[in-house]
Amino acid sequence: MIRRILSIAANTFRETIRNKILYAILAFALFVIGMTFFLADLSVGDFARIIADVGLASIHIFGVIMAVFLGINLVSNEVDRKTIHIILSKPVRRSEFIFGKTLGLSVTLLLTTLAMAAVLFLVHLSYQYGGRAEIGIFIASAGIYMELVLLTCLASLFSTFTTPVLSAIFTLSLFLVGHLTKYLYVLGEQSKAAAVRWGSRFLFFLLPNLENFNWKNEVAYGGLKSFSILGWAAGYLAAYAACVLCLSCLLFARKDFK
């Protein structure tokens, strides 16, 4: 089972890294991140803010674009192009297919996120910090990466039952809402109606809380207090992704292919 998942993942990885559009997005992202080098000249004083506001934000945004762009096509491309017919006629379970595809894309995103973080790191290293290596960039990027993996799982969930365009809309909506769930909860708690309070708590629990992966500010302002936040985020990711993937497998299990 593991071997088959890994074969599919390796093939998906190969598929995505042979995707020219991905390279175009990545090249543009690296260019924008590289440009922060000149931004430091313009801003007054606090370089840490530049990392937080521009560099990491670029990594975040471009990462989301890549995850959504590749994620929505992950499964639907195989179904539309009928390449899935041969794969599933082999001794491969549909769940293994879903897990393998998601794993393969996660590896690609790991590399692209690392590349972007590395460029930002170099910009930072080359500038006036006098060669201080800002490890915080990688720590914050780890959070971004976890979020991207979760978005990939969501995108591939949607792509098992709807068109790429709708999948993209759903995933991006969840991305936006996922960063605002805290406010949803706070607003809900202020309501006098119990139903609304419980409704908002339920939604808060159901929707992905993407702020769990956001420690850009902590990193920018003097580093993380403790690494337990990473552990908590990783656990949250594992649990949430597992649920989403299982739901995908369930929806995919008895689908007829045209």
Add this chain to the structure above:
Amino acid sequence: MTHERPILSIEGLSKSYPTGFWRKPVRVLSDLSCEVRENEIVGFLGPNGAGKTTTIKILNRLAFPDAGKVTLFGGRVRDGADVRRRIGFMPEQPYFYEYLTGGEFLRLCGQLCGMSRTEMESRSSELLSRVGLSGARDTAIRKYSKGMMQRLGLAQALLHDPELVILDEPMSGLDPMGRMEVRGIIRDLKAAGKTVFFSSHILSDVEALCDRVIMLHKGRKVAEGRVEELIGAETLHIELVVSPVLPADRLAAAGIPPEAGYAHGALLVLRAPDNGQANRWIAALLREGCMVISCVPMKKGLEEIFMERVGVSVATGTAS
């Protein structure tokens, strides 16, 4: 020599596809039952839209039936790896990952089938040369022609040396040479003890290759049987060729209705309705001083049988 043990049996398979939100679903398969026995070559025939591909998809769990049961190797089809490992499948117009080369694709298939690296390498070069793709091993599939894809489809189906090979229109899109090669491959599979189930529109290929055929029309089975039984059961007439040409009055005098024959150059061609008549006519013709040049029972080809069954079932379908 065929064994009686069914390797694939289909019982009461039915399938409908939804056509729209509120419209009635279309029936694609209605209560289809048939079987394929060990070491047979079975042809699956039917006009466009008869439901052949749908049936084959159900066999490979790419679609699920509304009712009915498929039994493979005597046990129920499960997602189980053991059953899948023993089946080779080539879809109709196979599609591949265009970013891979033929060799890379076969390697992926081998990995998914749990083959060892050395086994995979030797099998894939053997098969690529068998299907005439040795030269295209390292060419991106994006650059393959239609026929090359078809050949690669066959290679991937046979890679893991399956016991049961299911092919959806293996000859379509191939040149005459390619068709001959595929016929050879199918015969070799049988000789190696494998079972082959394939759909086709090319009746001459089916007639030449298959032990048995299953004919489908509008999702219903209209015929199933051994090729020679389907063909042999129905002799159209016996064709006698004699020389010289006798005039009509001498034919009538010999007890042969003149309208049963026509002159073809220096030869007289006669159509006797059955063996008894043919023998009586031959005796009379010999007495008249004629020479019998040939005497051939004319049987229905698969094509005539196919047209007839499909025609009949259309008629009964509209009557009921």
